[in-house]
Amino acid sequence: MNSLKLFALVFGLLLCFNCKNKNPKPNSALASIDFLRGDLLLCGDGQFGELKFSLSCDYETRETFDLAVALLHSFQYNESEKAFVKVIDADPNCPMAYWGVAMSIYHAAWFPPSEEDLIKGSAVLKIAKALSMDDKQRDYINAIDAFYTDWKTIDHKTRAKRFEDKMEAIHLKHPEDIEAAIFYSLALFSTRDRVGKDYINERKAGKILEGLFAENPNHPGIAHYIIHNYDNPTLAQKGLETARRYASIAPSSAHAQHMPSHIFTRLGIWEESINSNLQSTESARCYAEAAALSGSYFEELHGIDYLVYAYLQNGDNKNAEEQYNLIKQRRTFHPTMLTAITYPLAAIPARLALENKDWERATNLELQDIELDWNKFPWQEAIHHFAVALGAANTKDFNTVEKKIEILKTLYQNLIAQNDKTKAIQVKQVKIQIITAQAWLSFRGNDLENGLKLMQEAVDIERKTSKHPVTPGDVLPAIELLGDMLLELNKPEEALAAFEENLKDRPNRFNGIYGAAIASKQSGNIDKATLYFNQLIELTNGINSERLEIKEAKIFLEQAI
Incomplete structure (x- = not known):
């Protein structure tokens, strides 16, 4: 060092x-x-x-x-x-x-x-x-x-x-x-309004900062706060140029290396997100070593969460699993920001199972054993129970689903009882999880009408709920799950509308593109199916992926020629 x-x-x-010894009086x-x-x-x-x-x-x-x-x-x-x-x-x-x-x-x-x-x-x-x-x-x-x-x-x-x-x-x-x-x-x-999507404060702050950036191109605060204010689907494009500059402005900061990936994630630019977080996690490990921390530095976990998300969107399960393997046995952490520690530990294994629709794996997930009390983090813990509930619903383990829904309800009430307005978005997200789990419990139990009604209710709440700033995204968006449900109900046109709505706010999501391709195919829109299957191939270009969806895309495109 x-x-x-x-x-x-x-x-x-x-x-x-x-040269200037004032000998100040001690206080x-x-x-x-x-x-x-x-x-x-x-x-x-x-x-x-x-x-x-x-x-x-x-x-x-x-x-x-x-x-x-x-x-x-x-x-x-x-x-x-x-x-x-x-x-x-x-x-x-x-x-x-x-x-x-x-x-x-x-x-x-x-x-x-x-x-x-x-x-x-x-x-x-x-x-x-x-x-x-x-x-x-x-x-x-x-x-x-x-x-x-x-x-x-x-x-x-x-x-x-x-x-x-x-x-x-x-x-x-x-x-x-x-x-x-x-x-x-x-x-x-x-x-700012942490739940809604009007972004009033973010627009006002962004305008101030953009006015300063041209004359202060190497100021770390201007670049950093532009990215934070534009970290949403509506404004993300305005932050892209800044995102590509911030890391070079403050190259010694792990956070500065990571922050550009917030914009890259919003825009579905996965390779740049991956590169950003590879640098960030390396810088975080450097800091942890220099500080002789007794546990992992939170910036490393935060960066790995974004890495896993990006790798999964590229269909790259191998690298996603390797990143998870780096942290899944760790128990102690540097508690600078407990939210950024506990969230990845709950979300990463949930993502690996749910993004791949590996329902058996989801059903058997266990919370990582750490030297922190999970009961103090109801929002993060809820992610785990939601993933298990979805896995259990899709394997028709209805007793487990019901148990997990009751746990989610308890966690929801715990969040409400905290009466912390800064956690309003967490309350909303757990509510979405409860309704989604109930929807799939009904649907897999052959109450198709109620299942669809509940899933649409979850989507309505999601439409009005912003993303939590610590997250790269939901472990599975409700609108995407609605599309899956509509496909199973043989309503491909409605499913396509759901998947395309999903892709507007979450561009280049692997499952979103695949869902849109299947919905297009089933509705007889071969041109759109070809478009989306080509997007899936382009998204995973250069990745030695074993995802079955890619093989399906290649077969479809070969037959369409």
């Missing part, structure tokens, strides 16, 4: 201020705060983009401060906090360094901070507010303080909106301040 040693030396020199309150400290663990050549944030304090700390902000923009939260703490240690009277620590533990785009983090953030800001500062610094401090104030009695969503309002005020007051605009766009993303 020569680059790590180099950076340790560089930062040691940066913070050794022999006893600092000793009570459990700051993250230590050498910055920066893999690769340490490039995280370019920016200059003029609100840092001592001139000698500015390079460190700007690096901390760059790390913050690429969600390298532990390292950004350590870098801000280096500034505090060198200049404890710098209010913006405390702002940086509070921002590093907010995780605006991810999930609500823990109680421990909220206590810590409040304590950090209490120190900051007692320091001397100019009006602009005070505005920044007050903005993040609006999120931490009264956290015991005011819900996360309300406090996040207060932060957004404060950042908007700073942005309007200082339109020349690039960072104010960027952090305002991040605040807009954090308060």
Whole structure:
């Protein structure tokens, strides 16, 4: 790790201020705060983009401060906090360094901070507010303080909106301040409608960021947040150019290597998604080694989840299985982001079974044995039980289906009981799973009319529900399952309409294209069947796939000549 040693030396020199020793008075309150400290663990050549944030304090700390902000923009939260703490240690009277620590533990785009983090953030800001500062610094401090104030009695969503309002005020007051605009766009993303598909905040934030990107082409935050705001079927095309640039802007960030794959996944560009995540997982393993983590780093699991999804869409079961084999025996994980740990561990084995319609495998799935309590993650656990329920329905193990539906209902109620508005999309997705499982229980039990009615109900909810940002996609879309059901009911025209609707939001899905080809064939539309079977062959070109659907496509095309 020569680059790590180099950076340790560089930062040691940066913070050794022999030429300007102010001998700041120690603040006893600092000793009570459990700051993250230590050498910055920066893999690769340490490039995280370019920016200059003029609100840092001592001139000698500015390079460190700007690096901390760059790390913050690429969600390298532990390292950004350590870098801000280096500034505090060198200049404890710098209010913006405390702002940086509070921002590093907010995780605006991810999930609500823990109680421990909220206590810590409040304590950090209490120190900051007692320091001397100019009006602009005070505005920044007050903005993040609006999120931490009264956290015991005011819900996360309300406090996040207060932060957004404060950042908007700073942005309007200082339109020349690039960072104010960027952090305002991040605040807009954090308060977006997480369930619906109007994407009001995402469009507003995207417009701000696009206006900044041309003059700031190497800024990591601008590129990163454009991708987050456009990570949906409606806006994804607007983020493609940025996705192809972000990794080169911050090549030392595992997250920056991964994020472009969100856009590639939305657009069905599987090879670029695969390449993005191969680089990301390698960078994540580098970080885990450098940090001497006792468990796997969450970015590796997150990247592998996207890798498995992409490989499956290419019909490449072999590489999908190999990626799963890397993690399926692991038990300990670095809990920076528990959602991004537990979701892949539930979703990956479910995908491998369901995407291949391997119902026996799905029925026999078991939750991975990990050093985390699955009961604390009802949304993630529900994915497992949903997969087993679908497998059991299709093998006519109706007792198991009924048991799994009851478990899903309990998990659904557990999510509702949490009364966490940031998990609204999780609640919706579990509801879709319950109705879908009930639909296939009825359908396989020969109550065809009720099965179809329930499946259509699940699709109606899915149409109004956005994708969770941590996921590459549902383990099986309800609209795709509706298409399968309609095919079995000998309604190929309706099935084709379902599959084509599915492909509009989820382009280049293997099962979506295959379903559209079969529906076209059964409805007598040979031209469309030829089109879709050719797409399936093109999708899997160069892959030594054993999927039977590809063999079927080749036979059809040979006979159609």
